[in-house]
Amino acid sequence: QKEVEQDPGPLSVPEGAIVSLNCTYSNSAFQYFMWYRQYSRKGPELLMYTYSSGNKEDGRFTAQVDKSSKYISLFIRDSQPSDSATYLCAMRGNTGFQKLVFGTGTRLLVSP
Amino acid sequence: DSGVTQTPKHLITATGQRVTLRCSPRSGDLSVYWYQQSLDQGLQFLIQYYNGEERAKGNILERFSAQQFPDLHSELNLSSLELGDSALYFCASSSQMGLAGSTDTQYFGPGTRLTVL
Numbered sequence: 001q002k003e004v005e006q007d008p009g010p011l012s013v014p015e016g017a018i019v020s021l022n023c024t025y026s027n028s029a030f031q032y033f034m035w036y037r038q039y040s041r042k043g044p045e046l047l048m049y050t051y052s053s054g055n056k057e058d059g060r061f062t063a064q065v066d067k068s069s070k071y072i073s074l075f076i077r078d079s080q081p082s083d084s085a086t087y088l089c090a091m092r093g094n095t096g097f098q099k100l101v102f103g104t105g106t107r108l109l110v111s112p
Numbered sequence: 113d114s115g116v117t118q119t120p121k122h123l124i125t126a127t128g129q130r131v132t133l134r135c136s137p138r139s140g141d142l143s144v145y146w147y148q149q150s151l152d153q154g155l156q157f158l159i160q161y162y163n164g165e166e167r168a169k170g171n172i173l174e175r176f177s178a179q180q181f182p183d184l185h186s187e188l189n190l191s192s193l194e195l196g197d198s199a200l201y202f203c204a205s206s207s208q209m210g211l212a213g214s215t216d217t218q219y220f221g222p223g224t225r226l227t228v229l
Contacts, residue, residue: 036220043114043202043220044155088155099170100145100218104154 003027006089006103015112019076023089023103026070030101031094033065035074038086038105047087048074079110115139116205116221124227130191133224137184137205143167144186145218146178149200161186190226198228 006023013019021035032051036044048063050056050072056063062075072091076083086105115138125131137144146158148171157170161180172178175193180186190197204218 041223041225043116043204043222045114045220046217049217090155099157099160099168100155101157102155104152 001026002104003101004089004091004103007106008104010107010109012109012111013079015079015081015110017079017110019079019083019108019110021074021076021087021089021106021108023072023091024070025072025091025101027091027093027101028067028070029093030091032092033063033072034090034100035061035063036088036090036102038088040085044088076108079108081110081112084108084110114219114221116203116219118201118203118221118224120224121222122225122227124229125193126229127193127195129193129228130189131193131226133188133190133201133203133226135186135188135203135205135221137186137203138219141205141207141219142184143206143208143216143218144180144184145204145206146172146186146188147202147204147220149202149223150198155202158188193228195228198226200225 004025035048038044053067060077064073088105089103090100117136142163145160149155158172160168178188200223202223204220206216206218208216
């Protein structure tokens with residue numbers, strides 16, 4: 001079983017829809033949670049960074065962490081065709097050096 | 113543009129060969145991380161260097177090695193290449209060591225696409 005599970009998609013939505021992307025994890029030591037966006041043939045780009053549980057909002061993006069359920073989400077409001085990309089969740093622990101553990105990514109397609 | 117540069121963009125080689133991938137971190141960043149991304153495995157951490165010293169190892173094969181030079185650029189050497197080594201190789205950099213309690217953010221380069229025939 002992988003430490004981080006993420007539905008690969010693709011997830012297809014019309015422009016303007018609210019998108020929900022999710023990851024589940026098994027390691028309760030994870031404390032830092034990130035969402036990266038990766039366009040085709042490009043490197044991952046950091047979108048959101050959250051420590052421990054709770055919500056964080058940045059423009060059209062909201063990240064949620066529920067540590068009791070080991071579940072994190074990224075919501076995209078008013079989705080745009082330019083949001084079409086692969087979204088990777090990543091997480092790490094809080095003791096010593098902790099490598100980033102990534103989900104395999106969810107491919108999102110937003111149609112005009 | 114993240115500020116992290118990687119060369120070459122594409123590399124096509126044969127099984128059994130050796131290649132070197134190069135990474136220049138963002139200005140001021142001391143940590144360099146190497147990752148491998150394949151379709152079925154996602155992004156896998158390979159190795160981290162901080163200010164010239166190896167700090168952490170992940171799922172790096174013995175056929176692979178890396179180093180970070182005094183000017184902080186890093187090279188990843190892949191030898192005795194196999195078909196299964198075909199993947200995207202990413203370099204990331206950050207300003208800190210990546211230890212507990214730090215909100216260390218990793219910035220990724222554009223990657224090198226390696227094809228082993």
